[in-house]
Amino acid sequence: MAYRDERLSEEKVFKDPVHRYVHVRDRVIWDLIGTAEFQRLRRVKQLGTSYLTFHGAEHSRFNHSLGVYEIVRRIIENFKDRPNWDHEERLLCLSAALLHDLGHGPFSHSFEKVFKLDHEYFTQAILLGDTEVNQVLRKVEPEFPKKVADVINKTYPNKLVVSLISSQIDADRMDYLQRDAYFTGVSYGHFDMERILRVMRPMEDQVVVKESGMHAVEDYIMSRYQMYWQVYFHPVTRSAEVILSKILHRAKELYDKGYKFKLKPIHFLSFFAGQPTLKEYLALDESVTLYYFQMWMEEEDEVLSDLCTRFVHRRLFKYIEFNPNSQMNEWMELYKLFSKAGLNPDYYLVVDSSSDLPYDFYRPGEEGERLPIHLLQPNQELRELSRLSDIVESISGKKRTDHKLYFPLDRLEEMSNRSKTKKRIMEILYG
Amino acid sequence: MLENHAKLMQFFSSTDEVIGRKRLQKMIYILKKCDIPFEERYQFHFYGPYSEELTLRVEEMCNLGFISETKEEKKNYYQYRYRLTENGREFLNHYEMDLPPLEESIKEMNGKTSRFLELVSTMLFFENLTKEEVSEKVYSVKSTQNYTDEDISDGWKFIEKLRSFH
Numbered sequence: 001m002a003y004r005d006e007r008l009s010e011e012k013v014f015k016d017p018v019h020r021y022v023h024v025r026d027r028v029i030w031d032l033i034g035t036a037e038f039q040r041l042r043r044v045k046q047l048g049t050s051y052l053t054f055h056g057a058e059h060s061r062f063n064h065s066l067g068v069y070e071i072v073r074r075i076i077e078n079f080k081d082r083p084n085w086d087h088e089e090r091l092l093c094l095s096a097a098l099l100h101d102l103g104h105g106p107f108s109h110s111f112e113k114v115f116k117l118d119h120e121y122f123t124q125a126i127l128l129g130d131t132e133v134n135q136v137l138r139k140v141e142p143e144f145p146k147k148v149a150d151v152i153n154k155t156y157p158n159k160l161v162v163s164l165i166s167s168q169i170d171a172d173r174m175d176y177l178q179r180d181a182y183f184t185g186v187s188y189g190h191f192d193m194e195r196i197l198r199v200m201r202p203m204e205d206q207v208v209v210k211e212s213g214m215h216a217v218e219d220y221i222m223s224r225y226q227m228y229w230q231v232y233f234h235p236v237t238r239s240a241e242v243i244l245s246k247i248l249h250r251a252k253e254l255y256d257k258g259y260k261f262k263l264k265p266i267h268f269l270s271f272f273a274g275q276p277t278l279k280e281y282l283a284l285d286e287s288v289t290l291y292y293f294q295m296w297m298e299e300e301d302e303v304l305s306d307l308c309t310r311f312v313h314r315r316l317f318k319y320i321e322f323n324p325n326s327q328m329n330e331w332m333e334l335y336k337l338f339s340k341a342g343l344n345p346d347y348y349l350v351v352d353s354s355s356d357l358p359y360d361f362y363r364p365g366e367e368g369e370r371l372p373i374h375l376l377q378p379n380q381e382l383r384e385l386s387r388l389s390d391i392v393e394s395i396s397g398k399k400r401t402d403h404k405l406y407f408p409l410d411r412l413e414e415m416s417n418r419s420k421t422k423k424r425i426m427e428i429l430y431g
Numbered sequence: 432m433l434e435n436h437a438k439l440m441q442f443f444s445s446t447d448e449v450i451g452r453k454r455l456q457k458m459i460y461i462l463k464k465c466d467i468p469f470e471e472r473y474q475f476h477f478y479g480p481y482s483e484e485l486t487l488r489v490e491e492m493c494n495l496g497f498i499s500e501t502k503e504e505k506k507n508y509y510q511y512r513y514r515l516t517e518n519g520r521e522f523l524n525h526y527e528m529d530l531p532p533l534e535e536s537i538k539e540m541n542g543k544t545s546r547f548l549e550l551v552s553t554m555l556f557f558e559n560l561t562k563e564e565v566s567e568k569v570y571s572v573k574s575t576q577n578y579t580d581e582d583i584s585d586g587w588k589f590i591e592k593l594r595s596f597h
Contacts, residue, residue: 155557369452401495
């Protein structure tokens with residue numbers, strides 16, 4: 001029997017708090033789960049620094065990847081024998097779903113911003129390079145790694161296959177919304193996924209939803225909106241993210257200036273230099289990163305030591321709402337006052353915006369901008385969701401954005417009450 | 432603070448207006464591929480390269496009053512126009528931008544259809560491949576757009592011209 005068709009003698013199941021069970025019968029999928037690169041995802045948290053706000057949010061990209069695989073497996077079961085669906089694409093879909101997040105590094109978003117990296121590049125490198133994952137995929141057929149890479153890169157010719165894993169209502173989002181809600185303990189991220197899966201239909205180049213399933217989709221859109229503002233953009237999580245990003249900036253700045261670290265940051269050197277190889281990239285997970293943060297607490301550089309202590313001991317920055325338009329002059333004055341107070345404003349006075357976040361909520365957009373969610377009407381015509389749903393129209397029509405100013409209030413409070421600088425800073429910040 | 436927003440405002444200050452979000456998306460991507468240091472991250476989407484970050488930044492700039500957005504109802508869809516406001520110009524005065532002049536490139540791109548810009552940005556997305564492979568990719572991932580060999584050849588000439596400006 002060809003490797004691609006091999007089945008395990010008995011079905012394997014993973015207990016899962018979101019989907020109850022993740023079912024694996026294909027030998028290829030089982031072998032992929034066992035690779036070093038996939039197992040590494042256990043050491044990369046799904047929600048980055050959110051565990052400092054929601055103590056339960058310690059779940060990993062490993063959990064999530066299995067969840068996305070399971071959702072795609074169920075969708076494909078429903079699609080079998082439907083028009084437009086080519087069941088020959090089954091294994092490709094399952095593999096791409098399982099491996100879609102393979103290139104995420106530690107605290108992915110901040111790392112990528114600071115070191116100008118792209119996890120999608122590393123996903124491709126893992127799939128196509130000298131890795132265990134590549135070995136498994138190549139056993140299916142020599143071109144299979146490239147096909148999986150193309151699906152994840154969204155450049156595979158069959159757009160229906162791509163849309164299962166990446167679209168406005170895809171398996172990726174359906175898993176992370178429910179999983180993140182479960183592990184953070186919030187009650188927002190729930191929706192009737194079983195209902196959505198039942199009313200999904202394959203079209204030539206996208207997945208659509210029967211109009212009768214509109215209310216289930218509305219619930220999904222609402223949960224996406226609520227999770228965005230209540231979990232992903234939580235101001236305390238953003239504070240941790242600001243500090244994390246400043247730690248990485250500071251370490252890189254010190255390295256560039258030739259600073260002698262007490263503990264040579266071997267795992268970071270190629271990141272500082274801007275060219276990590278795949279091997280170096282894979283060697284730096286969150287456990288290693290947090291080890292360095294612990295060590296850097298003892299560094300002589302006060303900024304690095306202070307920022308790491310803040311992160312490890314959760315002494316986060318405080319924040320106020322900030323309007324960069326009306327408060328530009330105040331910002332410039334604060335910048336000078338912080339310097340005068342001995343607080344380097346490049347590290348201790350930070351504006352964080354909603355666009356700094358790697359999440360979004362649903363917007364229908366303009367014609368040809370990006371593919372919206374389409375409802376399939378009884379007459380077989382497609383209509384964009386917000387044209388039929390008042391709830392979705394009201395959410396997606398309103399542009400809500402946010403900016404906050406972060407700073408170390410504890411350091412300001414330590415200053416003498418007789419200090420004019422402190423008095424003026426506090427006046428600007430708190431009126 | 433907001434340096435990436437300021438770069439985008441510099442872009443808007445180099446033209447009267449930009450008509451269409453799709454056009455805006457493709458223009459910033461094409462300029463990025465011409466080594467203009469915009470930081471917005473792009474991924475390949477159904478209609479070619481698309482940046483969620485850009486969408487969010489534009490929303491933020493609208494909410495802050497730095498650019499104006501006008502929504503127009505077309506036959507089956509909405510279209511949006513963007514202009515830099517006086518507030519935006521004032522904000523931009525606080526920055527010393529090191530972007531090269533963008534006027535000529537923007538004028539060239541404004542003279543093309545958004546369908547053509549979709550083609551050019553798709554070609555640039557695959558530009559690490561050989562020209563023959565890029566054509567193959569365009570035909571396979573953009574099969575419904577029915578681009579011709581002539582369109583692709585025009586695309587390469589256009590890319591060359593834009594790059595000569597910078």
